[in-house]
Amino acid sequence: MNNKESLTPLIISLRLTIICFIAVSLLISVNALTIGKIQENSKTEEDRANKFLFANAVSFSEKQIFSSLNEKDKKIIYYFKAFDAGKNTLGYVVYSQGSGFGGAMKVGFSVDTDMKIIKIKLMDNSETPGYGKKYEMEENVKFFYGSNTKEKPLPNNLVSLSPEDKDTVTSATISFKGIAGALEKGVNLLKNEIK
Amino acid sequence: MSNMIKQENSLLKEFTKGIIKENPSLIILLGLCPTLAVTTSIANGIGMGIAASAVLICSNIMISLLKNYIPEQVRIPAYIVVIASFVTIVEMLMKAYVPLLAKTLGIFVPLIVVNCIILGRAEAFANKKNVLESIMDALGMGLGFTLSLLLISMIREIFGYCWIDFRNYGVKEVLTLPVITKDSELIIELFGKKIEFYKGIFVLAMAPGAFFVIGLILAVINYFKSKFEDKEIL
Structure with missing residues (x-):
């Protein structure tokens, strides 16, 4: 076997490995530099979201986990208790996850003690701007408000929507189903947790 | 002396070509996916333009520096590693310092990795030229890309919404x-x-x-x- 031929793949692999190693080192450094700020932003966003989702609440509990979930999901799906001035529980703010057109979406929502949906906020997502991203605006998710009761079940398919709401959902049905799925999952977990 | 003037002229030419004559979006028609998708507002257009330009400049510098070191047979994977690293860095910086913009641009920031403009400049220019020329090329192409995004987003936001949202x-x-x-x-x-x-x-x-x-x-x-x-x- 020719010596050069046998060496070439080795040198190629070695050089690619060195390039990858430098890239990884650079990424680790930048990550170390930005992680604190990113976490701080995420905490601020969550506090703001809690206040938006439960405007009547005076304070919130510490982050609560769903005991039925595995360790990985516990970090993604969790809830807060919302209290009034007398520390009575007004309801809950739940952060759940659904699958949209661009992958996983974080959905925050509030429910009262009867599990009626109060407000919804689409949070971290990779939905397409102009389509799935439109659910970040409150007016496009209002049809969920007040649902999850006997009179108004949680809308989870197109048939359950009014013609006006169907117009809103058209062109972004996968994201809509993802949000509905996240709500359903969150509500069911909460029901089991507080039983 | 005349050599210096020639070099200066050549650098200027490398810089200016990307703005109009070889504008990546409007003349060469590369990178049309983000051009079409994120230009719903001027803020998004500028943000995307700056993010892509930063990646383009850094990757052009790095690829030009490593051009004799990167094996010819695996140059594309090597370019992708370099570009993907810079995209991830830009994404982390955006999430830390302009979180709302990072959220709005969403999937299109990670997708800069496969932006034809960046890979195209790496393959067609940076791996053949020196660092200074590569920087000028990246600056010109980045500016051309940002300006074309700005033009399209201005038309879309002003005539579409009648407002400017920053x-x-x-x-x-x-x-x-x-x-x-x-x-x-x-x-x-x-x-x-x-x-x-x-x-x-x-x-x-x-x-x-x-x-x-x-x-x-x-x-x-x-x-x-x-x-x-x-x-x-x-």
């Missing part, structure tokens, strides 16, 4: 255009007649609007290009 950069209020009356109707006085428009040509802000706008811009460019070529023939 809330992603921390500005508290949306800037509503002063030509809009109390009833939010755009009224322009032309040849003594009042022409009233709907409060926004909303289709421009939607996905098909991006195609309409870019199509019209390309038609104008082609018109002037053919005029220029006709003159040259004569």
Whole structure:
């Protein structure tokens, strides 16, 4: 076997490995530099979201986990208790996850003690701007408000929507189903947790 | 002395070519996916342009420096590693310092990795030229890309929504255009007649609007290009 031929793949692999190693080192450094700020932003966003989702609440509990979930999901799906001035529980703010057109979406929502949906906020997502991203605006998710009761079940398919709401959902049905799925999952977990 | 002037002229040429003559989006028609998708607002257009330009400059520098070290057989994977690293760095910085913009641009920031402009400049330019020329090329191409995004997003946001929204950069209020009356109707006085428009040509802000706008811009460019070529023939 020719010596050069046998060496070439080795040198190629070695050089690619060195390039990858430098890239990884650079990424680790930048990550170390930005992680604190990113976490701080995420905490601020969550506090703001809690206040938006439960405007009547005076304070919130510490982050609560769903005991039925595995360790990985516990970090993604969790809830807060919302209290009034007398520390009575007004309801809950739940952060759940659904699958949209661009992958996983974080959905925050509030429910009262009867599990009626109060407000919804689409949070971290990779939905397409102009389509799935439109659910970040409150007016496009209002049809969920007040649902999850006997009179108004949680809308989870197109048939359950009014013609006006169907117009809103058209062109972004996968994201809509993802949000509905996240709500359903969150509500069911909460029901089991507080039983 | 004349060599220095020649080099300066060549660097200037590398810089200016990307702005108009070889504009990546409007002349070479590369990177059309983010061009069409994120230009719903001026803020998004500028953000995307700056993010892509930063990645382009850094990757051009790195690839030009490593051009003799990267094995020819695996150059594309090596370029992807370099570009993906810089994209991830830009994404982390955006999430840390402009989180709202990072959220709005969403999937299109990680997708800069496969942006044809960046990979194209790495393959066609940076791996053949020196660092200085590669920087000038990246600056010109980045500026050309940002300007074309700015032009398209300006048309789409101003005529689509009749406002300019910079809330992603921390500005508290949306800037509503002063030509809009109390009833939010755009009224322009032309040849003594009042022409009233709907409060926004909303289709421009939607996905098909991006195609309409870019199509019209390309038609104008082609018109002037053919005029220029006709003159040259004569």
